Amino acid sequence: MRPDVRRWLRSRTFTAETWQAADLVTAKGTRGSTVSVVLPALDEERTVGAIVETIRRDLVEACPLVDEIVVVDSGSSDRTAEVAAAAGARVVSVDDVLPRHGSRPGKGEALWKSLHATTGELIVFVDSDLVDFDPRFVVGLLGPLLTDPTIGYVKALYDRPLTTTDGIVPSGGGRVTELVARPLLNAFWPELAGFVQPLSGEYAGRRELLEQVPFVSGYGVELGLLVDLVALAGLDALAQVDLGTRKHTHQADAALGRMAGQILQTALARWPGGGRPESELLQFLRTADGLESVTWDVGVVERPPMRAVRAADRRRGTWA
Template sequence: MRVSAEVGTWLTRRSSRAGDWWAAELVAAKRGTRVSVVIPARDEEETVGAIVGTIRRELVERFPLVDEILVVDSHSTDATAEVARAAGADVVAQDAVFPELESLTGKGEALWKGVAETTGDLIVFVDGDLRDFSADYVTGLLGPLLTDPAIAYVKGFYHRPLVGQAGTEPDGGGRVTELVARPLLNMYWPELAGFVQPLAGEYAGRREVLEGIPFVTHYGVEVGHLIDLLERHGLDALAQVDLGHRTHRHQGTQALGRMAAQIMLTLMDRLESGGRVISAAPPSTSLAQFRRGAGEGIDRELVLTDVAFTQRPPLESLPPEIRPENSSALRRTA
């Protein structure tokens, strides 16, 4: 009951709506604070231009709230980089940041390098596949950070419709959240039970906070953030904002299975590193799945995927000498 009461109190104090803040008011509250927006993108030429264009038009030109828009191109094979650049963003190839380090893949890798390559005191993360993006996403996430110095990290949540052949399910888009992340968080980190969408890709944080935590390189990055920040800064330093609706490209069931496996590996790692469980043997990272085959007989094809857990260390722990000369992170250190 104690945890339930704590979550209820937190929900009241630390939950808000994007409409609670106006861009003009946040500009006045900014008072010299530098704001960066990081957009990780892989093959998002259809959507990234509109996202960048909206931020530039509404929050750079109309209201001087955002100082920097960076798209991290994560091995795109389409015109993502060209479209983003034409819309007004700075664009960096994922592997061009810290070239001395081994190249890794995954969304978390792009986010980690986006933090390193920007200069903002506050950093807002926005996914590159949003189809109904509005400037409220950014102002909503920035509002708590600019108006309350006790808040270190803000998570977005929204209605996520799932559109299928049978129609639209208004809140059917968070399947991995409901089937994997939420049950496990409730079991082992009940303090985080108040987060409506712990896996949401829209969130913001203070630079010193983001540079102090590791980044899982794959889909475990968001849930890893929440656990690490809870342990380092406490629940009251975290907040969430209702951003309305989110429409984006939905992944197939097998892709969601791989995502779920990476999230579970992240949670198991945090349990073990926190001394809460001791594993007799490490879990297997080979995920066996089946897809429809092309031949006769048993019409299933076995597909094996390595969902191994990898992560980047806190940026603050990196020695300056490994950073590229033109890195904004190196300029800050100097």
């Protein structure tokens, strides 16, 4: 293990139990901080309501750690928006945020636009497909940011149980992480090798940093943020927190392959000399008539840093 990674693991890896919500409220008041929780959502009516309700009950009403809960709906066809609003979130449609800039498909677009739709100095991102959500996820991610001003971005780490035909594999989730993201980081950005869950959908950061980096529109957003933020702020500005166990829905292997393709595109775009990689992914299905090929476009679109967008629009007088 590289000495810098070993040192970083010792000094920048925490556990959620280190902090209690009430103590962080005091730290938040001392620093004059504000906190926004963002849930990007697409057809998550089954889970989003329980997550919002838990955050509102435990971290807004019982203990005022969170100032706003915003669900960014990416065009759901189910009752995601209605369920989230009924649970206490402010729901915004991705198409209604910065409409002059249009909309792109993908989770990263919702995260990028959430920077404009929220007001908090600290922003916590939480995936909306979590099952048995625990409010300590938010508490744990905010802990380093509210107690150490040198830390600007915090990733979650956790076990991800995978349900199979043979039962539950306690840590079998995260197949794209182990097969794609971790080898890429170790090969090209070895200083980031200490991140246990580099693709985790739960993380928090200071607006000041998040608005200085681009956001990839698709599934490469998490890897892109890691690479860009370490280049911007340095390794010691990044940290990770052990949240225990994360339960969520799992996708089929073919869908994971498309996710992996977008992650690879994101990585190659950031590697000097990487050029413009082929964006088509060819997959195969076995049908009654034999093998059928399916072609997917896994190219990604990058949104520029929000700070640059805001400055350009203000010069034009179009910021809204």
